Amino acid sequence: MTSYRNGGFFNPAYHDTETLEIDRRASSKTHHTNPYDNQDPTWWGDRASNDDAIGRVPQGGWQEESWRGRENIPMDAISIRPRSPPRHHGPNHSISGMDSEYNQSRSIPLPSSSGNMTMRWRGIAMRRMSMFPDADHTQTAFTEDAIWNEMQNEQQNLLEELAALSTRDRIKAIRDLPMSFKEKKHIRKELELQSSRKSRQFTCLADCSEKLSLFSRKCGYHVKSAKQTLELWQGAMKSIGGKFGTSVLTYFVFLKWLLMFNIFSFLVNFGFVTIPLLVYKHTPNISQNVNNVPQNVTFRGLEILTGVGYFKYTVMYYGSYSNGALVGYNMQLAYFFTIAVYMVLCGISLIYSMSVNFKNNYVLADSASNSAWQLLCTWDFSVTNEKAVKQRRNNLCVQLKESLSETAQQERLTVSEKLKHYGIHFGCWLLSTSLAFGCAAGIYFLCKYEHKVLLQTTNTANWSLLDEAKTLLVPFVVSLINLVIPLFYSLFNKFEHYSTHRKQIYALLIRNVFLKMSILSVLCYYWMNKVPAKDPCWESTVGQSLYRLVLFDFLFLMLGSFFGEFLSNVIGTKLIPRMGVPEFDVARNVLELIYSQTLAWIGIYFSPLLPAMQILKFLILFYLKKVSLTHNCQPPRRSGRAAQMQTIFIFLLFFPFFVGALSIVAYTAWSLTPSEGCGPFRGLNNSFTAVDVWIDDLKNVTGSQWVIEIYSNVILSEIFYFLITLIILVIIYILWQVTNGRKELIRRLRQQIVNEGKDKSFLLERLQDLQKSLPNKTTKQKKQKGSMKQHSDDHSSGDQSNSNAMVQALLARQQLEEEEKRYSIGGVPVPSEMSNSSPLMQAMLARQLADQENEDQYPMRDENPSSSSALAQAMAARNRVEDEENNQYDVFNRSSAVTQAMQARRRAEDTDDDMGDLPHPVSNVMMQVMQARQQAQEDDRIQWMTAPPQNPGPSGSSALIQAMLARQEAQNEYDDGY
């Protein structure tokens, strides 16, 4: 393809075309053979014919203020340059991107639409912006036409590309386009037209499937909009986000998320376990079997707190569920499976959200770019409150100053200071761990004591109020510990000196988690091991204690938010202004939520309706926290990385807490003997036996052999689990290896980007140096030749020089296209700047050269051949670069090409010597160039047969340097030729 196009450009007849109308006509004939060729000659050719509008039209429109004086940028005004050329070549670059993809989509499927998208939509946006030139109305009629033409072309390409995608991808791709609403609509309509045209040829089957997919999409759309209507607390969330920013909002999002878990759990439990029981209870003739409330138990009010007494005989607890098969309904199985399925679903959803969060927030995140992030990404666009905005500004200010001073000082700690820090850390850790252990031990003994006391009054039915109140002791102490100890921990944190804020938060989190875990594990140990031995209906007893814990936890949360936030607000504003208004501590609050959710998970086996309580609790908590937040708190001073914190919270919720709860429930179901006197599993060895019994029953039913087979061969066999574990381990290992490989790849690619950038800056510098030495000469020559200026030549010479520029630009673009293709063949969505930089460079150079040429074209007409020869040389050199990029992995070829370039340069230098003789050196150079080109083309051909290259970076740059030097040389020579 390369050579073909080159042929086109080198065709001398092409350069001589005076009227571009011809050009256009010719191109419109070949519309579909090569969209690339037809649109660009018009574009650039128009530029040529309207000398004046050249500069303006492409850059007009959205960038009015930046196009000033673009046509005649003097050579030494380099400072402007780096900015202008990319804009100038923006359209080209996008076209090539489009085309390469377009061409490629015929042969191979798009490797990854998202990777390519970036390039494409950037170009489109630019085109859109430059669509309405508000420059020079006298001249725009023509150019506008050309632009319009080109736009049509591009849109066509886009449409075809989109049409190749599947419907879902297409919708996504359209959504991704950075266009206005109107244009998207237009494109969608066009696409529909196309597809309807196409689908008419299809069979009925395709039609049906089309309709089906449309229907399903519509359904999904309706579901989505329905979900939006049901979205809880939208307004509240908005106002919180507006006042306190996203990081505080995460707490409420988390709360809502947990609430959803509980609602689901409640619905499942209530629907499958409680409702059948209630229905069954009200069937009069069997009601004797059920544990009805004894006559002497009355509702006394304190039960709401303790959960004993009257509540014990309601459906709240495990104990009151019957064991018998109700009419066609097996209570045991329902109970077992409901809880099992709920737990499994919880686990899956946790793992899913954890992995998604992890992927988004951790794997891609990088802590390296801190201040850039602070400046460009932290601004919370959702903040709408004036005070909050002000505060945010101040905070940002302080943070930026801090980070500046940190970098300025970078203090070196002495050994003794370091030791001191470590000592303090160690002491704090020791203290906090021992505190946690102490609390756990205390709770254990307290539990024992409570049990002893309660056993003395054996008949629970006629407890005195005092006895009942005694049961409240343990939950009270536990909740108190949960409230007070974290405060101590944050106190410790003040003394400690952590290098980063993040480490501080993590330390605090770990300590708190440790505390809660130890408390919960002691309680569970007590429930699992001590209670079953002594209690006739131990599950209900455990359920009651969980009920009390949940309730007290709630009360203490309310108290905590009252004392912790309201009081400190009062103190901070009225008494000690130094303390200030308290911040909302997201980490502590979220941990409290996690703790209470764990209680609910543990309790689900013992008290199936505990989720109902939890729902109430969370609902009240939401409003309470919201009120407390808006009245008492200020936004957090440090805008931590909210998304990462959220990931950590989900992870914490999953790993110690959910897994712990799951294992406790599983242990209860598999290993503990259910109590004899009550509950659905009475009389069985353990709860799981219910499934055994069911399978045994199934044996009598014909046609259920497969269930039994599966059960005995899969569920009960160790080999199955062994194999599964093995397979999972192998998969994990493979994935781990893949991850490592990817990491390495990413590292290398990043390095490459950096290298590329270095090359670019080096080349720029080089260019500047060379150009600084140039202007003197050119001005002198201008003086000499100025008198010979001929007006009649202006037009044609301008034309020619512009066509040269055009050729240059086209070449550059071509190269870019090649690169792009290579990348998409490789299938790796490489960050596009890599592929950009060198072609951009090329394009820039080309433009510069063209400008220079332009300048020099005016004085002398007979310079044309020589200038074009210089250009040709440059082109050839660039061509070689291009080829080299194709075959750089082949060192041999490359070095030969390089030597070729060297030779060319040397010979050019030689020609420098015989200055006076103009035609000879020119032809010499031309010859040289042609040879080089041929050689390069041969190389090219050879290389095309082999595999596509992989590693364009370093060698390409060296070739680039070569090319530049060669071009520069040619330039010099040409200048000296005067």
Place this chain on the structure above:
Amino acid sequence: TRKEILRLFYRYRDLAPQLVPLDYTNHPDVKLPYELIGSMPELKDNPFRQRIAEVFSEDGEGNMTLDDFLDMFSVLSEMAPRDLKAYYAFKIYDFNNDDFICKSDLEKTLNKLTRNELTEDEVRMVCEKVIDEADLDNDGRLSLEDFQHMIVRAPDFLSTFHIRI
């Protein structure tokens, strides 16, 4: 979705009930001036409100048609893909519309964010640091690619570049 669009339309109309007709079937050519758009509660306190309006309006001066208005909120909504958001964020930060975030852009951003509370020296240092960190190809300014690359590594961006309606 339909509901959101309707809600946005009512918001749009609320800004200027006398200008915007209820009936949009004939595609009337109505534009709200920037003063009205910028006075929305969602944008009122945003330091970048003028840039946002400029970037999303078709005429580049902050005067918006309904379509522009919808565009703006669809980009700033939760559903918008990351690349799209990054693209528009880039344009918002690119004050002089030259397709690069250069130092002067960064200084402007910083001044908008901090209300000129930093000294010139500090501003300069911060800008240098930002460019140093985010500029991958060492050309002394941030291109769209640099910016996107940075966005990918800053997961919070998706939640912060978001205006609830």
